[in-house]
Amino acid sequence: MNDKFKIIIVEDSPTDTKLLVDILNSIGHEFNVRIAGSYRQAKEYFQDYVPDLILLDVYLPDHDGFYFLEEIHKQGYEEIPVILISAFSNTNEKLKSLELGAIDFINKPVVTEELKARIKFQIKLKKIMDDHIWASEKTNEGIKLLYKDLENKNIQLKQLDLLKDEFINNVSHELRTPLTIIQESVSIMADGLLGELNEKQIKHLKITLENIVRLDNIINDLLDISTIENRKLKLNQENVDIVDLVKKVVSNFVVLVVKKGLQIKCVVPEGKVNVFVDKERIYQVLVNLINNAYKFTEKGLIEVSVVENDNTVECSVKDTGVGISASDLPRLFSKFDQIARQAGAGAKGTGLGLSITKGIIELHDGQIKVESTVAQGTLFRIILPRPSVSKQYKNLTECLGEVKLKHNNYSVLVFNIKNPGAGNDRFLDELKELIDKQIHRKSDQTIRDNGSVFVILPDTKKDDALVVLNRIRQTINDMNWDKSYNDFKGFIDKIVSFPEDVHTEAELTNLLKIYKEAI
Amino acid sequence: MDQPTRLLIIDDDAVDQKLIQESIKKVGIEVEIIVAFSGEEGVKKVNDLKPEVIIVLDTVLPGMNGFETCRKIKEIDKNLRIIICTGVVDAVDVAKARAFGADDYCVKTADFLPLVNAIRKLIV
Amino acid sequence: MKKILVVDDDPQIVDLITIRLKANNYEVITSPDGNDAILMAQKEHPDLVIMDIMMPNMPGGDAVRLLMADNKTKDIPIIFLTALTANLPHEADHNGIINVDGRFFPAIPKPFKPEKLLSEIKKIVEDH
Numbered sequence: 001m002n003d004k005f006k007i008i009i010v011e012d013s014p015t016d017t018k019l020l021v022d023i024l025n026s027i028g029h030e031f032n033v034r035i036a037g038s039y040r041q042a043k044e045y046f047q048d049y050v051p052d053l054i055l056l057d058v059y060l061p062d063h064d065g066f067y068f069l070e071e072i073h074k075q076g077y078e079e080i081p082v083i084l085i086s087a088f089s090n091t092n093e094k095l096k097s098l099e100l101g102a103i104d105f106i107n108k109p110v111v112t113e114e115l116k117a118r119i120k121f122q123i124k125l126k127k128i129m130d131d132h133i134w135a136s137e138k139t140n141e142g143i144k145l146l147y148k149d150l151e152n153k154n155i156q157l158k159q160l161d162l163l164k165d166e167f168i169n170n171v172s173h174e175l176r177t178p179l180t181i182i183q184e185s186v187s188i189m190a191d192g193l194l195g196e197l198n199e200k201q202i203k204h205l206k207i208t209l210e211n212i213v214r215l216d217n218i219i220n221d222l223l224d225i226s227t228i229e230n231r232k233l234k235l236n237q238e239n240v241d242i243v244d245l246v247k248k249v250v251s252n253f254v255v256l257v258v259k260k261g262l263q264i265k266c267v268v269p270e271g272k273v274n275v276f277v278d279k280e281r282i283y284q285v286l287v288n289l290i291n292n293a294y295k296f297t298e299k300g301l302i303e304v305s306v307v308e309n310d311n312t313v314e315c316s317v318k319d320t321g322v323g324i325s326a327s328d329l330p331r332l333f334s335k336f337d338q339i340a341r342q343a344g345a346g347a348k349g350t351g352l353g354l355s356i357t358k359g360i361i362e363l364h365d366g367q368i369k370v371e372s373t374v375a376q377g378t379l380f381r382i383i384l385p386r387p388s389v390s391k392q393y394k395n396l397t398e399c400l401g402e403v404k405l406k407h408n409n410y411s412v413l414v415f416n417i418k419n420p421g422a423g424n425d426r427f428l429d430e431l432k433e434l435i436d437k438q439i440h441r442k443s444d445q446t447i448r449d450n451g452s453v454f455v456i457l458p459d460t461k462k463d464d465a466l467v468v469l470n471r472i473r474q475t476i477n478d479m480n481w482d483k484s485y486n487d488f489k490g491f492i493d494k495i496v497s498f499p500e501d502v503h504t505e506a507e508l509t510n511l512l513k514i515y516k517e518a519i
Numbered sequence: 520m521d522q523p524t525r526l527l528i529i530d531d532d533a534v535d536q537k538l539i540q541e542s543i544k545k546v547g548i549e550v551e552i553i554v555a556f557s558g559e560e561g562v563k564k565v566n567d568l569k570p571e572v573i574i575v576l577d578t579v580l581p582g583m584n585g586f587e588t589c590r591k592i593k594e595i596d597k598n599l600r601i602i603i604c605t606g607v608v609d610a611v612d613v614a615k616a617r618a619f620g621a622d623d624y625c626v627k628t629a630d631f632l633p634l635v636n637a638i639r640k641l642i643v
Numbered sequence: 644m645k646k647i648l649v650v651d652d653d654p655q656i657v658d659l660i661t662i663r664l665k666a667n668n669y670e671v672i673t674s675p676d677g678n679d680a681i682l683m684a685q686k687e688h689p690d691l692v693i694m695d696i697m698m699p700n701m702p703g704g705d706a707v708r709l710l711m712a713d714n715k716t717k718d719i720p721i722i723f724l725t726a727l728t729a730n731l732p733h734e735a736d737h738n739g740i741i742n743v744d745g746r747f748f749p750a751i752p753k754p755f756k757p758e759k760l761l762s763e764i765k766k767i768v769e770d771h
Contacts, residue, residue, distance in 0.1 A: 131614065131617045131618065132614070134617055135610060135613045135614040135616075135617055136610070138613045138616075138623075138624045138625075139608055139609075139610040139613045141625075141626075141633075142608035142613070142624070142625065142626035142633075143608050145625075145626050145628050145633055146608055146626055146628065148628075149628040149629050149630075152629065153629065172726050173697055173726040176726035176752075176753045176754060177653065177656075177726055177753065179753075179754045180656060180726070180753040180754035180755065181653070181655045181656055181659065182754075183754040184656070184659040184660070184663070184754070184755075184757070185655075185659055187757055188659060188662050188663060188666075191666075191757075193662055193663070193666045194662070212754070216754055
């Protein structure tokens with residue numbers, strides 16, 4: 001690495017040259033110096049030696065210095081600082097040399113300190129430039145490397161993600177297949193299908209079966225927690241009557257609870273309370289909480305309640321069981337942490353239930369809270385956000401808003417299924433696809449929105465809308481939908497026209513809501 | 520300076536310390552590695568060890584920061600080579616590194632290759 | 644007597660299901676893979692097909708597509724057996740459903756409760 005400061009002195013007088021060299025030596029910086037007696041010679045140096053500074057006598061025999069400066073420019077070396085040393089006769093010459101790129105002037109005879117100062121300044125300037133260039137290069141390099149690093153990490157993450165998917169699927173399959181065989185094998189024997197068995201044999205087979213169920217539950221829990229933690233759990237949210245769901249779960253526990261000498265009751269409001277949730281997963285949560293209450297209560301009562309608030313729906317499970325100590329409460333929802341709640345016999349679990357429950361509730365944008373006193377009981381509270389009308393109909397409202405801006409009248413066809421839930425909602429998916437295929441006009445829109453299908457027909461009066469509806473009804477009849485499956489009870493269709501039926505969007509939205517709840 | 524045979528790594532992150540050592544070993548660079556977890560500790564070790572050491576230095580340190588550390592080390596012996604190696608690229612920091620006397624600057628990547636290359640250049 | 648075609652690549656499972664079904668008075672024919680199952684279905688006209696989803700040669704879904712494509716077999720009801728969790732409830736009081744090209748079929752998770760399988764079968768073959 002060459003960090004010596006390179007200088008070319010263009011001077012033909014030996015005395016003047018010696019003076020300049022002495023000055024350079026007195027500066028104490030490391031220099032590389034070449035001396036050119038003529039401009040031609042100086043130019044030749046440029047072939048292999050590009051200087052950091054040129055000390056130039058302007059009046060040399062073969063050409064004048066100004067010509068030399070021009071030449072340097074033409075060759076692209078205009079960045080090199082040049083200090084002109086000479087007896088300038090007038091300002092015009094100085095101006096001319098400035099135009100040609102000279103940096104500085106020194107009159108002959110040279111004043112040592114003056115030249116020293118100027119050269120030192122050029123040295124400092126060069127260092128600043130070099131530092132600047134170095135910093136820019138390093139910064140750029142660094143940015144490029146970090147960028148590449150990020151890209152690589154991203155690729156790795158994506159691969160890891162795929163591996164997780166594969167892993168979860170494989171583990172599912174690999175664990176459940178042998179479990180199925182074991183279960184069915186034992187089950188067939190226990191049911192006497194392979195010959196009669198004595199009491200003891202049946203008893204042991206039944207114990208085996210119970211434990212297979214335990215194992216199955218553990219596998220399910222593990223897969224659940226894995227799915228939740230890897231953010232792969234997908235919710236199938238729909239409008240669910242939580243009161244109905246609670247009643248269902250409670251009724252499943254009645255026999256067990258009574259057998260243990262406990263009471264269980266539901267404290268719920270009259271009528272429906274709708275929440276926008278994944279029915280299966282909330283079912284799972286309720287089962288988990290009530291099951292815990294059942295496990296950890298020896299006498300007294302389990303109370304499951306539903307409370308409607310302005311913005312939330314609260315569902316609680318209260319028991320008069322052994323309770324949880326204050327020191328255990330914080331760890332309650334962590335994985336595998338089997339806290340010291342003294343359970344009755346046979347009440348072993350994976351330790352994952354509450355963790356899964358919390359994961360599910362939080363995915364619903366809800367909260368779960370717990371209060372407990374040892375020997376008195378425990379209260380679990382689930383707080384779910386209320387579906388607001390605007391949230392449900394967001395898409396519809398947006399579309400209607402747009403349509404209203406551009407059209408003075410429009411009609412909306414509404415299709416609701418009579419018993420939403422499970423596979424029946426998929427009827428709506430199919431319906432939407434079919435209608436999409438049928439729609440002729442660009443401005444017509446089909447919206448699949450939370451339990452309904454809406455068809456927005458701008459510039460369409462009620463009569464015309466009816467024609468469209470009849471066409472669609474015909475298509476539904478021709479649909480390859482297994483109507484006998486899963487108690488599909490059919491659907492309801494309605495037309496709402498603006499301005500014949502309603503005058504504002506709010507009225508329209510309300511009317512649609514009413515249609516839904518009338519089912 | 521003679522062929523450096525020692526490497527002093529001044530970084531308060533134990534994980535990074537480990538990763539740097541692994542990356543150096545992986546490419547077959549044979550040096551004795553000494554660690555320091557703060558600027559002050561680093562300066563002390565320099566006093567005990569010089570010459571023949573290259574220093575790898577992070578900018579964010581408890582107590583005395585990397586730039587000050589760099590300057591102090593250069594004050595002890597300006598021939599000691601210092602590479603500033605840090606996790607974030609900041610143009611101002613890069614310029615500062617130079618101003619405080621660092622001989623090279625590189626960014627911490629997952630494979631620490633830029634650092635390894637910077638060390639290699641100085642061992643030549 | 645109603646005839647049921649059981650399709651699964653695992654012979655142990657086929658065997659177990661066969662024992663169970665025969666004990667409940669069903670005639671059972673079996674097949675180890677999708678391709679063979681289609682031929683069987685065309686030849687034997689079963690009243691129901693119980694089909695595993697994850698099979699090596701041809702996944703259950705594809706086998707069902709082929710069955711649906713053939714006039715002779717498209718109306719045979721099908722029950723899926725599956726070890727995968729996605730979209731299937733494991734504590735719900737009804738079975739899950741799998742959608743193949745717009746048609747919906749009941750799916751029973753493995754390991755299955757024999758009563759559930761039997762009641763689902765009964766619902767389909769007795770009430771048709």
